[in-house]
Amino acid sequence: MADIEREAMEYDVVIVGAGPAGLSAAIRLKQLDAELNVVVLEKGSEVGAHILSGAVLDPCGLDALIPDWKQKGAPLNVPVKEDNFYMLGEAGKIRVPNWPMPPLMSNHGNYIVSMGNVCRWMAEQAEEMGVEIFPGMSCSELVYGDAGEVKGVVAGEFGKNADGTPGPSYEPGMELHGKYVFLSEGVRGSLAKEVIAKYDLSKGHCPQKFGLGMKEIWEVDPAKHREGTVTHTMGWPLGSNAGGGSFIYHLENNQVYVGFVVHLNYENPYLFPYMEFQRFKHHPIVADLLEGGKRVAYGARAISEGGWQSMPKMVAPGVALLGCSVGMVNVPRIKGNHNAMLSGKAAAEAAFEALQSGRSADELSAYETEVRSGAIGSDLKKVRNVKPMWSKWGLLPSLALGGMDMWTNTLGFSLFGTLRHGKSDAAATGEAANFKPIDYPKPDGKISFDRLTNVSFSFTNHAEDQPCHLQLKDASIPLKVNLPKYAEPAQRYCPAGVYEIVEEAGKDPRFVINFQNCVHCKTCDIKDPSQNINWATPQGGDGPNYPNM
CATH class of the missing domain: 3.50.50.60 (FAD/NAD(P)-binding domain)
Known part of the structure; x- marks a missing residue:
């Protein structure tokens, strides 16, 4: 052209x-x-x-x-009033106190907003x-x-x-x-x-590192709403499978942002980030909040996590x-x-x-x-070593050592210098033969939802007669390489159900790209282990239509 x-x-x-x-x-x-x-x-x-x-x-x-x-009417209407941090187990929680955390971690003076x-x-x-x-x-x-x-x-x-x-x-x-x-x-x-x-x-x-952030907006029972409350969690359900955590932010009008982040350097190709998010919502502290409420929007976006070393x-x-x-x-x-x-x-x-x-x-x-x-x-x-510590040593050691490193960095030095990130998130993906599939509970349609139903709440739309903006460098790789070697993880890492392997009796498997579902999160461009997918921009105006994400 x-x-x-x-x-x-x-x-x-x-x-x-x-x-x-x-x-x-x-x-x-x-x-x-x-x-x-x-x-x-x-x-x-x-x-x-x-x-x-x-x-x-x-x-x-x-x-x-x-x-x-403020005088010009910027929509910063909900100052943070309460800041909570929990480590989750499958049914319980442990409150992490705020006092040992470095001052930079405080949300005092910040606002819950729709960006x-x-x-x-x-x-x-x-x-x-x-x-x-x-x-x-x-x-x-x-x-x-x-x-x-x-x-x-x-x-x-x-x-x-x-x-x-x-x-x-x-x-x-x-x-x-x-x-x-x-x-x-x-x-x-x-x-x-x-x-x-x-x-x-x-x-x-260093190579850039990424996470996948997924988010729902809920209207909850007014009796359960606590405007200005900020809650972050780590631990369950990801455990040792992946790094990540959640956020729950109470904004105005009885609305709550419920979000979940999965670091994309996970190894197990059977990991299903979207289903980890849906499973998380059944933890008692989340399910109790959402019960009787209504989900009104959904979306997803990659997050840059490499920080200082990766710029x-x-x-x-x-x-x-x-x-x-x-x-x-x-x-x-x-x-x-x-x-x-x-x-x-x-x-x-x-x-x-x-x-x-x-x-x-x-x-x-x-x-x-x-x-x-x-x-x-x-x-x-000041925080440059937190992410590489997490990747190298896991959640609990990184919390202790990362907290100490942030404290010393506020004084102008680090005992660790500058730790480097390892391989790219795509290269971190392990071979399917070395892992077991993960059994995820079926969504109940009340608190948790199947992917395609949720994607409809992103209000995404693409003209179907345009070129597919998710470009394969080699069309044979999904079936010849990614399926046998990695169980084709595109079926799972995509939070919008864009990619699927279709198997029909008497026919060879087909790799299908439902680009109309794409919410422009860029996860496929980042996580595909063969680096075979190039995300190009579709025609203008297409994609999600987020109301107040």
């Missing part, structure tokens, strides 16, 4: 992704110079449609960006300042300049046939050129992945990676939105300085310096 002629539009800065990082960058650019031409391109049907996060928000990023956010609604509000602030925001505009390609710099993106291509050829209503889209391009696509963004590979930005850094170089000629495109989640705090906002602010300031001095399309080294040496770097360096 490279020979297609497209119209081009010129901007000072082109931003891909209307999440907290991209919107922060847009707002800051306009604060610095109201005359700058700034555009934000969002693949979701509206701003917030593809935003899924816990979320307990540390407002430090918002404080730095929009100090008067989708926070982003919608941020988009309003940006548009009032003159930022152009175009939802429903997938960015399908990068545009490179003559010197190999990133020059822009292709956005708004619609109407391809399933085989990739132009259909009768084909629209080629436009090229949007910027003096700088910011990629704020979230975890494992398709364009960021291309940039990281093209410019070898991960060289010298790649963030800049290349003409382009900067923001927020989760780099991986700025503080894993023990389960927070990254504040760092995403700070990264957008820092990138905007570096671009403004460059444009003021007449530069363009170079590397914004000042942005990288600020991230690594400023507030973001300080936040992530």
Whole structure:
């Protein structure tokens, strides 16, 4: 399709992704110079449609960006009032006291929020300042300049046939050129992945590590609702099978966020993260809360967990990676939105300085310096060893040693230095012959649900006549390699039921991709043991339509 002629539009800065990082960058650019031409391109049907996060928000990023956010009506309405942490057994629990935890683990001063609604509000602030925001505009390609710099993106291509050829209503889209391009696509963004590979930005850094976060919104019995209560758990049901844990956040209007995170470096290919989540909800402390309630939404998203060691170089000629495109989640705090906002602010300031001095399309080294040496770097360096400790030594030793390491890091040193991550999450997958299948209870339809029923509560939709955006590099690998060697784990690791092995009497097994179900979590791109699946963006507006995730 490279020979297609497209119209081009010129901007000072082109931003891909209307999440907290991209919107922060847009707002800051306009604060610095109201005359700058700034555009934000969002693949979701509206701003917030593809935003899924816990979320307990540390407002430090918002404080730095929009100090008067309260007066401007930001939807931070539920301050954290109570902070609980439990170790779970199958039927019981042990409360972990708050006092031994380092101060950085406290949620005092934080807010339970819908990040989708926070982003919608941020988009309003940006548009009032003159930022152009175009939802429903997938960015399908990068545009490179003559010197190999990133020059822009292709956005708004619609109407391809399933085989990739132009259909009768084909629209080629436009090229949007910027003096700088910011990629704020979230975890494992398709364009960021291309940039990281093209410019070898991960060289010298640990592989990125990931988790799969799944979340439901429940309306519960008002008598059981405790607005402002935050609960985290570890232990059952994952046990030694995988790292991870849960969150339960009581927001307003008798609603509760119930979420579950599974670290994707698990070995057993029979592990079924979605079913671990459903089983978790039958623990007495969760089941008692949810009984008589109603689930109103479901979604899933990968989480970057590598932290300080795994952050790649963030800049290349003409382009900067923001927020989760780099991986700025503080894993023990389960927070990254504040760092995403700070990264957008820092990138905007570096671009403004460059444009003021007449530069363009170079590397914004000042942005990288600020991230690594400023507030973001300080936040992530203090907790850099928690995740590798967990991976190497298991849950209980990592709790003790990680807590001690966080305490010493607040004093400016670590007894462990900087521990490195091991192999990638895909390479961590073990062979099926070395593991036993896991027997999961059947969902009861009241507290736990089958996958496809729950996916309907993500309100995801994809035009069926477009090319499949889940691309196999080799179509034979699922059946010839992954099925005999790994029991084809795509059937289980996908939280939306996209992949299945269909076996019919008298016929060879078939590997089926139900891409219409995809909630854009990116787990397949991360966890496939053969690294045979490439997640590419579908046409704009397709995917989940989260109401207030």
